Amino acid sequence: MFDRLKNAIARRAAELGVTEYEIYYSSNSSSAAETLGHEISSLTSSTSGGICFRCAVDGKMGYASTQLMDEAEMAELVDRALENGRYTEKEDTVGIFPGAEKYGKTNAPEYVPLTAEDIRRAALELQEANYAVSDKVREGTQSQVETTETVVRIVNSHGLDLSNKVGLNVAVSVAVVEDKGESQDDYTFCEYGKKSAREMAEEAVNSALEKIGATVPPTGKYNIVFDAKQMRTMLSVFADAFSAKTAQAGMSRLAGKEGEKIASDIINITDDPMREGFSIQTYFDAEGVPAYKKDVVKNGVLMTLLHNRETAAVAGCETTGNASKAGYSAPIGVSTYAFCIEAGENTKDELMALAGDGIYITEVKGLHAGANSVTGDFSIESAGFMIEEGKKTYPIKSFTVAGNFFDMLRDVSALSNEVDVGFSGYGAPDLLVRDMSVAGK
Amino acid sequence: MIEKRLLEEVLGIAVSTGADFAEVYSEQTRNGSIRHLNGKIEAIGDNMVCGVGIRAFVGTKTVYASTSDVTREGLIKCAKSVAAAVGEGFNVQSIRLTERIFPNVHPVKIVPSGADMGYKCDLLKAACSAAREYDERVVQAAGNLITVDHSILIANTEGLLTTDRHIRSRMAVQVTAADGGEMQSGVCSPGRGMGLETFELFDPKDIGITAAKQALTNLTASYCPAGKMTVAIENGFGGVIFHEACGHSLEATSVGTGTSQMCGKLGQQVASTKVTAIDDGTIPGAWGSVNIDDEGNETRRNVLIENGILKSYMVDRLGSRRMGLPMTGNSRRQDYTFEPTSRMTNTFIANGEDKNEDIIASIEYGLYAKSMGGGSVNPLTGAFNFAVSEGYIVRNGKICEAVRGASLIGTGAEILMNIDMVGQNLATGQGMCGSSSGSVPTDVGQPLIRVSEITVGGKE
Numbered sequence: 064m065f066d067r068l069k070n071a072i073a074r075r076a077a078e079l080g081v082t083e084y085e086i087y088y089s090s091n092s093s094s095a096a097e098t099l100g101h102e103i104s105s106l107t108s109s110t111s112g113g114i115c116f117r118c119a120v121d122g123k124m125g126y127a128s129t130q131l132m133d134e135a136e137m138a139e140l141v142d143r144a145l146e147n148g149r150y151t152e153k154e155d156t157v158g159i160f161p162g163a164e165k166y167g168k169t170n171a172p173e174y175v176p177l178t179a180e181d182i183r184r185a186a187l188e189l190q191e192a193n194y195a196v197s198d199k200v201r202e203g204t205q206s207q208v209e210t211t212e213t214v215v216r217i218v219n220s221h222g223l224d225l226s227n228k229v230g231l232n233v234a235v236s237v238a239v240v241e242d243k244g245e246s247q248d249d250y251t252f253c254e255y256g257k258k259s260a261r262e263m264a265e266e267a268v269n270s271a272l273e274k275i276g277a278t279v280p281p282t283g284k285y286n287i288v289f290d291a292k293q294m295r296t297m298l299s300v301f302a303d304a305f306s307a308k309t310a311q312a313g314m315s316r317l318a319g320k321e322g323e324k325i326a327s328d329i330i331n332i333t334d335d336p337m338r339e340g341f342s343i344q345t346y347f348d349a350e351g352v353p354a355y356k357k358d359v360v361k362n363g364v365l366m367t368l369l370h371n372r373e374t375a376a377v378a379g380c381e382t383t384g385n386a387s388k389a390g391y392s393a394p395i396g397v398s399t400y401a402f403c404i405e406a407g408e409n410t411k412d413e414l415m416a417l418a419g420d421g422i423y424i425t426e427v428k429g430l431h432a433g434a435n436s437v438t439g440d441f442s443i444e445s446a447g448f449m450i451e452e453g454k455k456t457y458p459i460k461s462f463t464v465a466g467n468f469f470d471m472l473r474d475v476s477a478l479s480n481e482v483d484v485g486f487s488g489y490g491a492p493d494l495l496v497r498d499m500s501v502a503g504k
Numbered sequence: 505m506i507e508k509r510l511l512e513e514v515l516g517i518a519v520s521t522g523a524d525f526a527e528v529y530s531e532q533t534r535n536g537s538i539r540h541l542n543g544k545i546e547a548i549g550d551n552m553v554c555g556v557g558i559r560a561f562v563g564t565k566t567v568y569a570s571t572s573d574v575t576r577e578g579l580i581k582c583a584k585s586v587a588a589a590v591g592e593g594f595n596v597q598s599i600r601l602t603e604r605i606f607p608n609v610h611p612v613k614i615v616p617s618g619a620d621m622g623y624k625c626d627l628l629k630a631a632c633s634a635a636r637e638y639d640e641r642v643v644q645a646a647g648n649l650i651t652v653d654h655s656i657l658i659a660n661t662e663g664l665l666t667t668d669r670h671i672r673s674r675m676a677v678q679v680t681a682a683d684g685g686e687m688q689s690g691v692c693s694p695g696r697g698m699g700l701e702t703f704e705l706f707d708p709k710d711i712g713i714t715a716a717k718q719a720l721t722n723l724t725a726s727y728c729p730a731g732k733m734t735v736a737i738e739n740g741f742g743g744v745i746f747h748e749a750c751g752h753s754l755e756a757t758s759v760g761t762g763t764s765q766m767c768g769k770l771g772q773q774v775a776s777t778k779v780t781a782i783d784d785g786t787i788p789g790a791w792g793s794v795n796i797d798d799e800g801n802e803t804r805r806n807v808l809i810e811n812g813i814l815k816s817y818m819v820d821r822l823g824s825r826r827m828g829l830p831m832t833g834n835s836r837r838q839d840y841t842f843e844p845t846s847r848m849t850n851t852f853i854a855n856g857e858d859k860n861e862d863i864i865a866s867i868e869y870g871l872y873a874k875s876m877g878g879g880s881v882n883p884l885t886g887a888f889n890f891a892v893s894e895g896y897i898v899r900n901g902k903i904c905e906a907v908r909g910a911s912l913i914g915t916g917a918e919i920l921m922n923i924d925m926v927g928q929n930l931a932t933g934q935g936m937c938g939s940s941s942g943s944v945p946t947d948v949g950q951p952l953i954r955v956s957e958i959t960v961g962g963k964e
Contacts, residue, residue: 099761104565106589109841111555111572128551130572131532136552147548150621153541179589203763203884239763239884248763248884279959282731312541313643314680316687392551394539432878432891433911433961437680437689442728442911442961444880444889461887463911463961465730502730502913502961 064132069218071137072116076220079141084118085159085219087349089391095209096182098190100202103183113391116140117159120148124155128392157372160350162223167355169337169344174230177210177255185234185255192264193238200268203239203248208232208255217351227345232256233486238267240275247274252486254342270425277446277458280503286421287464287499288414288450291483293427294491297441298404300434301468302489305332305359306385306397307374314437316469317365325365326472331405332360334369334385338401341484349395350386357383359402371397403490407478414479414495416453422501423448423455424464439468442502462503471496505667506530506556508601510576511659514558515599517583519661521591523560523567525821527660529798530556530574531840533652534617538624540632540647545625550617555840560586564825568843601665606795606802609788612671614700616651624649624700627708628675635679635712641723642716643687644680649673651700658800668795672945673702674934677712681719688725688908690718691877691893695934695945698789718875718894721906728895728910728962734870735912735955736863736898741876741933743948745955746781746853748879748888749916750774754808754816755834756823756846757940758883765886765916766814774814775920778856781809783818785833785849791934792850792947799835799844806832808851812920820846838942845941852949856926860952863925865901871910871960872896872903878935886916889961911961919955927952 069086076084090112097105115128118141125148127140177185189206211233216226232255239248249270251263258266289297303309310318317325326332336354337344348354350372358366370378371386374397387398415423426446434441442465448455477495484490511528518526533553539546556579557570567589571582587594616624628649635645652672659665674695681688692714696702737745750766758764766774775781785803787793794803799821806816819827820835823846836847864872872895879890892910896903932949 102565105568105843106566107568107570107843108585108589109570111570111841113551113572115551124547126547126549128549129554131552131554131574132572143550146621147550150545150625151548152544152625153546201762203761205761246765246884248882312646312680313682314646314689392535392549394547394549428882428887429878429880429889429891429911432880433889435689435909438687440909440963442891442909442963444887444911444913444961446887461913461915461959463730463889463913463959465727465909465911465961465963467963500730500963502959504732504959 067134068114068132068137071134072141075138075141079145081118081141081145083159083220084116085217087115087388087391088216089113089213091211091213093209093211094179094182095207096186097205097207098186099205103186115391116144118144118148119155119158120145122154123148123151125151126394156376159219159221160352160372161221162351163353166353167337167346169346171342171344172340176212176230177232182208182210189234189236189260189263192260193236193268196264196268197240197272199240199242199272201239201241205237207235219351223351225347225351227347229343231342234263236263236267238271240268240271242272242275245275247271274446274458277460279461280422280449280459280501282502282504284498285501286418286495286497288418288421288423289494290423290425291479291481291491291493293424294494295483295485295489296427296430297468298491299487299489300430301436301439302399302402303436305369307368307370307378308397310368311374311377316439317368320365321367323365324363326360326363327475328363329407329478330360330363330472330475332403333405334359334399334402336400338484341401343486343488348384348386349388352382352384352386354384354400369397369399371395399488401484401488401490403482403484404492406480406482406492409477409479411479411493414477414493415450415455417477418450418495419453421450422459423450441466441468462501465500505657508665510579511665512599512601514579514583515659515661516597517580518558518560518586520594520596521587523562523590525561525661527559527658527799528556529840530657533654536616536651538628538649540628543636553839556582557840558582558586559843560590562590564822566822566843570841599661600663601659602663603665606666606668608795609786610697610793610795612699615653615671616673616700617653619700627703631675631677631708631712634709635677635716638713638716639720641681641683641720642679643682645677645712647675647677649675660800664800666796666800670697670794671699672697672791673700675703675708675711677715679715679719681723683723686723688719688722690715690722693934695791696789697791697793721894722908725906725908727964728907728960729964730960730962732957733960734867735873735958735960736867737873737953737955738875739929739931739951741948742873743852743933743950744876744879744890744935746950747848747851747948748881748890749919751848751851752881753883753886753916754818756817756819756827759817760823760826764883769814772814773812775809775812776923777812778926779809779812779920779923780854782807782854783848783851787850790850790947791945797833797835798837801831801833801835803833803849818846818848820844836941836944838944842942847939847941847944848937848946850932850947852930852932853926853953855928855930855951858925858927860927860929863927863952863954864898864903866925866954867898867901870898872898888916889913909963913959913961919958922956922958923953924956925954
């Protein structure tokens with residue numbers, strides 16, 4: 064099918080004298096089973112694909128996209144991209160990438176798609192495991208297992224033809240518990256098979272049970288230990304500051320800081336499209352440039368911002384292979400791969416001990432609103448546990464922790480020795496920061 | 505659009521293995537986007553979203569399959585996959601569809617997808633230029649003009665066959681202001697369920713200047729103090745407080761699965777008697793309005809809370825089966841790849857009887873939240889948060905210095921009871937609400953309200 068569409072595009076491009084263009088194709092297929100009570104409540108499956116055509120028009124770049132996969136639509140796609148390009152004002156200085164001699168190799172763990180029957184069985188097994196952990200598990204508890212496969216292919220007028228397939232089996236469990244007249248929930252989310260159903264259920268159910276009876280801490284300054292999962296969520300919000308595109312638009316506090324100290328000595332941040340053990344890998348970026356591992360922050364020094372070919376041309380440096388598209392139809396931007404604050408030297412228990420008295424944050428919410436990636440400021444709803452005399456104690460909730468992400472990078476006191484990388488591609492260890500503002504009662 | 509006979513065949517296949525109901529949702533959407541950055545039109549995109557979703561019910565169990573292959577073969581394959589997931593055997597049912605045409609209450613003057621591209625670019629440029637020219641400390645005005653032209657077809661085994669076309673337009677300008685090492689941002693992003701005549705209602709220059717003023721206010725603001733305070737929340741997007749603190753907990757998505765704090769509370773007092781809250785998908789041209797919901801039901805005005813008493817949930821077809829309550833025209837989805845569920849449309853707290861000036865004058869020490877960002881909620885516990893994008897300290901009944909970086913948190917049950925004054929300047933703000941059926945446009949709204957006590961998250 065793809066060849067037929069590609070040829071239709073090539074014919075129309077030739078008719079209109081368009082000589083420099085790219086076809087970016089992406090398709091996804093997925094199926095999932097979800098439970099409620101002791102039964103499968105929902106089965107879903109989806110197949111979809113889209114094509115983005117972009118071409119050089121009078122020194123500008125024109126884009127058009129579609130999911131309608133027929134030849135007439137392909138001809139229209141070329142016409143629309145030309146029209147869009149003509150009204151674009153930004154000069155395009157880099158054109159379409161001709162291709163590189165050498166590309167790296169992905170090494171993602173092997174993906175064996177789950178069958179429809181596997182998915183149902185696994186979802187039910189996980190659900191039953193939740194009920195088996197505690198008799199306090201109640202209505203509303205849900206488990207879901209999903210298999211998903213995404214293919215990206217880039218073909219361009221220079222003869223470049225690259226494709227990459229990413230497959231993933233995922234299991235999610237949301238446990239709802241009731242105890243002492245109070246309801247709470249928590250979840251676990253991992254690659255299917257990495258943890259047993261029982262391990263996942265115990266994590267979700269016990270985390271929910273631990274929250275029962277939480278109190279509101281007094282307003283004040285606290286030493287804070289961010290759990291690794293919360294820290295990587297924070298990192299995901301502020302990662303855009305490391306984009307040269309954002310910096311060149313005057314919207315990043317890291318603009319012009321390459322080579323400068325921006326963080327504590329113990330902070331190392333890497334960006335790796337082929338991170339060991341990480342399933343979502345690629346060997347090329349959204350322009351077809353080879354993707355590779357790089358140090359972004361080393362011992363607290365900002366080594367580089369992340370570039371596509373255009374931002375690199377503006378800065379007078381080489382692209383870092385970080386061109387991205389937020390979906391097939393989006394224009395070329397800049398994004399990260401597996402973007403991780405690397406591990407430190409302390410165990411989690413040592414981090415608690417170093418905190419002495421403080422707060423261990425195991426939940427942050429509403430970051431899309433409560434954190435500003437331009438300024439670094441955040442004030443976010445949180446939940447977690449008090450730390451007393453270096454030990455995690457009773458649960459707390461309904462408080463905010465506030466600060467500035469960039470200040471926090473400088474003020475980090477210690478990091479734990481394990482990095483937790485999420486499917487979103489962000490990773491971090493647990494992290495200790497002293498004297499942060501907490502609003503509670 | 506798909507032929508009626510093919511739809512009948514597809515539905516017949518979908519219920520051939522024991523499903524008691526099936527539905528086809530077909531979509532063709534032209535999304536347009538223009539982005540402005542660094543004083544220039546940076547990129548123009550347009551995307552044709554096209555696909556079909558087929559859903560079958562067996563009691564309260566559902567099977568949903570979607571595909572972007574809208575050929576006859578693609579649809580039959582999709583329907584067969586639904587039937588195979590439902591059960592065994594193959595007894596194709598005969599379905600007869602009767603077309604129904606609902607009234608269009610959202611007329612459009614200038615359809616964006618066909619409008620002159622130069623004109624659209626000029627609208628956005630006017631907004632961004634106004635922001636840049638407003639003050640020399642404005643270092644960036646990033647603008648987006650988003651237009652959506654969304655045509656849907658819904659057919660189901662109850663015989664319904666209907667179509668609708670929904671158009672919306674929105675402009676968002678994000679301004680960055682800098683002074684020395686300090687950098688702050690401001691946003692203004694109005695939209696309507698209308699064509700480009702939206703920008704006759706909202707002058708693009710005003711959009712840019714509003715965003716610029718907010719960024720400049722924050723540039724000179726100090727960090728907000730932390731702790732419990734009395735807070736006055738301004739109209740418009742301030743209504744996000746009801747959306748998060750209560751609205752999501754009234755959706756059948758959570759009520760029907762027993763995961764809402766509002767379960768079993770119909771007829772009970774859940775808010776202060778000052779609070780009347782409404783979800784209304786029928787408001788002509790509003791951002792969250794649609795003629796019909798994504799299951800083919802006419803939208804309507806649902807009084808959710810009246811003088812503090814819970815009157816109604818928002819119920820979709822699955823929720824209706826789970827809860828034994830009628831559907832309320834609230835079923836929505838981002839696109840055909842999502843199974844629809846109960847969602848808000850235009851949700852707001854109605855005008856009250858307090859005078860706005862009395863509300864501010866009543867506060868000895870507190871926060872005036874003039875402009876709000878988004879937020880989130882856990883419907884099970886009711887714990888919610890939302891961000892203040894422009895705030896001021898109130899002292900002795902007077903609005904004083906600006907503060908930044910504040911957020912408000914609490915639980916729905918507590919906050920609804922603490923709304924002790926409701927003003928008279930109802931206005932709405934536009935948002936994209938995310939939930940299990942994707943991101944959908946919703947209006948939030950309220951007049952100025954006073955919350956007697958709420959936790960303010962700040963840095964000082």
